[in-house]
Amino acid sequence: MNKLLACLSLAGGVLMSLPAAAAEWKLISETEDPDKTISWYVDMTSIVRDEDYLRAFLRTTWSVPQFAADQTAYQSTTYMNYFDCDARKIAFTANTYYGTAEPEGAPVHKEPDQPPATLKFQSVIPGSAGETRLDFVCQFRSKNFLTRAATRATHG
Numbered sequence: 001m002n003k004l005l006a007c008l009s010l011a012g013g014v015l016m017s018l019p020a021a022a023a024e025w026k027l028i029s030e031t032e033d034p035d036k037t038i039s040w041y042v043d044m045t046s047i048v049r050d051e052d053y054l055r056a057f058l059r060t061t062w063s064v065p066q067f068a069a070d071q072t073a074y075q076s077t078t079y080m081n082y083f084d085c086d087a088r089k090i091a092f093t094a095n096t097y098y099g100t101a102e103p104e105g106a107p108v109h110k111e112p113d114q115p116p117a118t119l120k121f122q123s124v125i126p127g128s129a130g131e132t133r134l135d136f137v138c139q140f141r142s143k144n145f146l147t148r149a150a151t152r153a154t155h156g
């Protein structure tokens with residue numbers, strides 16, 4: 001019986017971490033630096049209301065590998081952003097790093113999802129990629145397709 005409960009618990013945890021639908025990545029901005037292109041995408045299927053915020057999964061991709069402090073190479077990351085549209089602030093959580101430009105295969109590093117109450121919201125800098133992400137996502141805050149999030153599944 002204990003083994004059955006453990007298996008059911010594990011299966012439930014795996015299912016909770018899977019995205020509800022296939023990601024629909026939309027390019028929202030890109031650098032113009034010829035030496036290193038950085039592209040920012042949002043998963044259009046993930047934009048929802050969550051508590052007092054909008055929440056969406058995003059992806060950043062680099063044209064050349066980046067290196068973590070421990071010298072682990074990665075070329076893309078997916079992460080959850082919470083957007084406080086009125087205060088013009090963003091908080092990040094659930095970062096998953098991949099060795100390739102596409103978020104596929106086993107991640108090279110993963111940071112866990114944190115609840116909104118524990119996140120550090122930061123003001124966006126005018127003209128920054130953060131401001132572009134905030135402006136893009138916040139334009140959907142009054143749209144009918146948004147629903148209040150019942151659960152927070154992570155991409156990646």
